[in-house]
Amino acid sequence: MQKKGFWQGLYQKLASPKLTVVIFLVLAAASIVGTLMPQGLGEAELQRHYGQRAIWFITTFGLNDLYHTGWFRLLLLILCANLVVCTIERLPKTLKIFRRREEQVDPEKLRKCSLNCQFISKLSRDETEARLTKIISEEFGALQRFDEADHVAGVAEKGRWSPLMVYVVHLSVLLVLCGALVGSIFGFKGFMNILEGEATNEVMLEGSDRGLNLPFQVRCDKFDVSYYDNGMPREFRSDLTLIRNGKDVLKRELRVNDPLTYDGVTFYQASYGAILKDADVELTDRESGAVRRLVIPFREWVDIPGTRDRAQILRFDEDFRGLGPVIVLIISRAGGEPSGSRILIERDFHGNRVENYNVRVLHAARIPYTGLQIKQDPGVWLVWLGFAAMLVGIGLTYYVSHRRLWVWAAADASKGTINVVIAGRTNRNEISFEREFNRLCGRLQAQLGQEKGGSKP
Amino acid sequence: MITSSILLAITTFAYLLCALLYLAGVIFRRRTIMLWGTITGAATLAAQMAGIILRWRESYQIGYGHAPLSNLYESLVFAAWAIMLIYLVMEYRTKQRALGVFPALFAFLAMAYASFSTGVSSKIQPLLPALKSNWLIAHVVTCFVGYAAFAVSFGISILYIARESKKKSGGDAHSLLPDLRQLDELNYQMVLFGFLWLSLGIITGSVWADLAWGAYWSWDPKETWSLITWLIYAALLHSRTMKGWRGSRVAWLSIIGFGCVLFTYFGVNFLLGGLHSYATTK
Ligand code: HEM
Numbered sequence: 001m002q003k004k005g006f007w008q009g010l011y012q013k014l015a016s017p018k019l020t021v022v023i024f025l026v027l028a029a030a031s032i033v034g035t036l037m038p039q040g041l042g043e044a045e046l047q048r049h050y051g052q053r054a055i056w057f058i059t060t061f062g063l064n065d066l067y068h069t070g071w072f073r074l075l076l077l078i079l080c081a082n083l084v085v086c087t088i089e090r091l092p093k094t095l096k097i098f099r100r101r102e103e104q105v106d107p108e109k110l111r112k113c114s115l116n117c118q119f120i121s122k123l124s125r126d127e128t129e130a131r132l133t134k135i136i137s138e139e140f141g142a143l144q145r146f147d148e149a150d151h152v153a154g155v156a157e158k159g160r161w162s163p164l165m166v167y168v169v170h171l172s173v174l175l176v177l178c179g180a181l182v183g184s185i186f187g188f189k190g191f192m193n194i195l196e197g198e199a200t201n202e203v204m205l206e207g208s209d210r211g212l213n214l215p216f217q218v219r220c221d222k223f224d225v226s227y228y229d230n231g232m233p234r235e236f237r238s239d240l241t242l243i244r245n246g247k248d249v250l251k252r253e254l255r256v257n258d259p260l261t262y263d264g265v266t267f268y269q270a271s272y273g274a275i276l277k278d279a280d281v282e283l284t285d286r287e288s289g290a291v292r293r294l295v296i297p298f299r300e301w302v303d304i305p306g307t308r309d310r311a312q313i314l315r316f317d318e319d320f321r322g323l324g325p326v327i328v329l330i331i332s333r334a335g336g337e338p339s340g341s342r343i344l345i346e347r348d349f350h351g352n353r354v355e356n357y358n359v360r361v362l363h364a365a366r367i368p369y370t371g372l373q374i375k376q377d378p379g380v381w382l383v384w385l386g387f388a389a390m391l392v393g394i395g396l397t398y399y400v401s402h403r404r405l406w407v408w409a410a411a412d413a414s415k416g417t418i419n420v421v422i423a424g425r426t427n428r429n430e431i432s433f434e435r436e437f438n439r440l441c442g443r444l445q446a447q448l449g450q451e452k453g454g455s456k457p
Numbered sequence: 458m459i460t461s462s463i464l465l466a467i468t469t470f471a472y473l474l475c476a477l478l479y480l481a482g483v484i485f486r487r488r489t490i491m492l493w494g495t496i497t498g499a500a501t502l503a504a505q506m507a508g509i510i511l512r513w514r515e516s517y518q519i520g521y522g523h524a525p526l527s528n529l530y531e532s533l534v535f536a537a538w539a540i541m542l543i544y545l546v547m548e549y550r551t552k553q554r555a556l557g558v559f560p561a562l563f564a565f566l567a568m569a570y571a572s573f574s575t576g577v578s579s580k581i582q583p584l585l586p587a588l589k590s591n592w593l594i595a596h597v598v599t600c601f602v603g604y605a606a607f608a609v610s611f612g613i614s615i616l617y618i619a620r621e622s623k624k625k626s627g628g629d630a631h632s633l634l635p636d637l638r639q640l641d642e643l644n645y646q647m648v649l650f651g652f653l654w655l656s657l658g659i660i661t662g663s664v665w666a667d668l669a670w671g672a673y674w675s676w677d678p679k680e681t682w683s684l685i686t687w688l689i690y691a692a693l694l695h696s697r698t699m700k701g702w703r704g705s706r707v708a709w710l711s712i713i714g715f716g717c718v719l720f721t722y723f724g725v726n727f728l729l730g731g732l733h734s735y736a737t738t739k
Contacts, residue, residue, distance in 0.1 A: 024692035028685045035678040257590045268671045375671040387660045
C-alpha cells in the first residue's frame with residue numbers, strides 16, 4: 001500500500017506541467033554555472049587556481065565537467081519522464097476531441113460564447129441559408145450543415161489537427177535526446193595527424209589516452225594552405241586517399257566545411273602543422289675556430305666529422321615565444337653526458353651555442369602534416385529527424401490554430417424574420433481571430449439585413 | 458556616389474527620428490504623428506536594406522565576397538533591420554501603432570552602437586575558412602530574426618508591466634495603447650514566433666557545427682547560452698498553460714529571456730571569453 005502511494009505520488013508529480021517549468025529553470029541555472037566555471041580543467045589546473053575547499057566542492061559536484069555529470073543527466077532524464085507522462089495523460093483527451101464531430105448546434109451555448117454575434121435577417125429562409133453558406137465558405141472554409149425542419153445550423157472549422165502539433169514538438173525532444181544517447185554509447189570522436197606522404201589507421205580518442213584502429217588506412221598525399229593578402233589563412237586542404245586491403249578505394253580533397261564520410265566514419269579538416277625532417281647546421285668550434293657543416297635528421301644522433309662529438313635535434317617548435325622557430329640541439333662530447341640548448345633558427349642570437357660550438361641553422365626542412373577530426377555517430381540521424389520534427393511542430397503550432405465557427409438560424413414566427421446567431425472559438429491567437437470574426441459578422445449583417453431585392457455585390 | 462556606410466549612417470538617425478515620432482504620438486495622443494512614425498520606419502527599413510545590399514556588393518568588389526553577416530558590426534545592422542521588419546509586420550497585422558516606440562528605439566540603439574562604438578569595426582573583413590559556408594547565412598539570419606522577435610516582445614513586456622502598475626495605482630487607461638489582455642496575447646504570439654526562429658537558429662548552428670567540426674553539440678559558452686535562452690522562453694510558453702501565470706509573470710520571464718539574449722550576444726564574447734583565456738593561459 002505504502003509503495004503504491006509512493007509510485008502514484010511520483011506519477012502525479014511527473015504529470016504536472018509545473019515540474020516542466022521548474023526543470024527548465026533548473027537546467028538553465030545549471031548551464032549558467034557551467035559557462036561561468038571553465039570546463040575541462042584537470043587536477044593540476046584546479047590546484048593552481050582554487051583553494052582546498054573550492055576544489056572539494058568542484059570535484060564533488062563535477063562542476064569542471066558539469067554537462068557530463070550524473071546529476072545533469074538525471075535532470076534530462078526527469079524532463080523526459082515528465083514529457084512521457086504528460087503525453088500519456090493528455091494525448092487520449094486530445095485525440096478524443098480531434099475525432100469528435102459536432103452534429104448539432106445549441107443556440108443557447110452559442111449565445112454564451114465569448115465571441116458571438118446575433119442579428120436579424122430580413123430575407124427568406126432559402127435566401128438566408130444560401131447567403132450564410134456562401135459567405136462563410138468564402139471567408140472561413142466549408143460549412144457543414146445539419147439543418148432541421150425549423151432551423152438552419154452548421155459548423156465550419158480550420159486547423160483541427162493543430163492541437164496535435166504540440167505532441168510532435170514533444171516527441172521531437174525525445175528523438176533528439178535519444179539520438180544523443182545512441183551516439184554517446186555506440187559512436188566515437190577522435191583525431192589523427194598524418195604527415196604528408198604517409199598513411200595511418202590510428203585514431204587518438206578524444207578525452208582519453210586510448211587509441212583506436214580503423215579498418216582502413218588514410219594517406220595524406222598533399223597538404224596545402226593558402227593565405228589572404230593580410231596574412232589570414234584563406235583555405236586549407238588535404239588530398240586524401242583511403243586504402244583498404246592494400247588497394248586505393250577513394251581519393252578526395254578534404255577542406256574545412258566539407259567533410260568526407262566513408263564506411264560510417266567522417267573526416268573533417270581541423271588543423272595543420274609541420275614537423276622537422278632535418279636541419280642543415282653550421283657548427284663553429286670556439287676553441288679551434290674550425291667550421292663544420294652537417295645535416296642532422298630529427299631525433300637521430302649524428303657524428304660531428306673530425307671530432308669524437310655527437311649531436312641530436314631533440315625538439316622542434318614552429319614558434320618559441322614570438323621569436324620564430326627553434327630547435328633544441330643537444331651535443332655529447334667524447335661520449336660524455338649530453339648538454340643542450342634552444343637554438344633560434346631565423347635569428348642570429350648570442351645564445352645560439354651548445355658546449356664549445358656556436359650554432360647556425362642554415363635550413364630547416366619540414367614535413368607538413370594535416371590534422372583531421374574523426375567521428376562516428378550512429379545516432380545522428382535520430383537527432384536530425386528530431387530537429388526536423390521540432391521545426392515542423394513549432395512552425396505549425398505558431399501558424400495554424402484550431403478555429404471553429406458555429407451558425408444557427410431560425411424563423412421568428414411572430415415577426416416573420418429570421419434570427420441568426422454566430423459564435424466562434426479558437427485555441428490560440430485570439431486577437432486576430434476576433435478581428436476576422438468581427439469582419440465576417442459585419443459582412444453577414446450587411447448582406448442579410450437588407451430588404452429583399454436589395455443590391456447584390 | 459552613395460556608399461553603404463553613408464546609407465547606414467542615415468539609417469541610424471532616421472531610426473531615432475522614427476522612435477521620437479512614435480513617442481510623441483503616444484504622449485500627445487495623436488494618431489497622425491504615429492502614422493508618420495510608421496512611414497519613417499518603413500522608409501528607413503528600405504534605405505537600410507539598400508545599405509546592406511550595397512555592402513554586400515562592395516565586399517565582392519574588394520574581392521572578399523561574402524554576405525554582410527560575418528562580424529559584430531554587420532550582425533548589429535542586421536539585428537536593427539530585423540527588429541523593425543518584424544515590428545512593422547506586426548503593426549500591419551494588428552493595426553496597433555502605439556507599440557512602435559520600443560522597436561524603433563532598439564533599432565536606433567543597435568545602429569548607434571554599431572556605428573559609434575570604438576570596439577566595433579565597420580571594415581569589411583575577409584572570412585576565416587571555418588566561416589566560409591552558406592550555413593553562415595542561414596544560421597545568422599535565423600538567430601537574429603529570433604533575437605529581434607524577442608526584442609519586440611521585451612518592449613511589449615515593459616509596456617505591460619508599466620500599464621499594470623498604473624492600473625493598480627488607479628491611473629487611467631491610455632486610449633491609444635492596447636489593453637492588458639491584448640498586450641499579453643501579442644507578447645505570447647511574438648515569443649512563440651521568436652522561439653520558432655531561435656530553434657531554427659540553434660538547429661542550423663548545430664547542423665553546421667556537425668559539418669565543420671564533427672560535433673553537433675559541444676557545450677561551448679555561446680552554444681550553451683543560446684540553449685539557456687531557449688530554456689527560459691520554453692519555460693515562458695509552458696507557464697502560460699498554468700493557471701494564474703498569464704500576464705505579469707510572463708512579461709517578467711520575457712524580460713529575463715531578453716537579458717539572456719543580450720548576454721548570449723555580447724556577454725559571452727566580452728566576459729566569458731576573457732574568463733576562459735584567463736583560465737587556460739596562466
Ligand atoms: C524541451 C522540452 C519541451 C519543449 C521544447 C516544449 C515545447 C512546447 C511548445 C513549443 C509548446 C506550444 C506552446 C503553446 O502552445 O503555447 C508546448 C506546449 C505544451 N507543453 Fe511542452 N515542451 C517541452 C517539454 C514539455 C514537458 C516536459 C511537458 C510536460 C508536462 C510539456 C507540456 C506541455 C503542455 C501541457 C503544453 C500545452 C499544450 C496545449 O496548449 O494544449 N512540455 N511545449
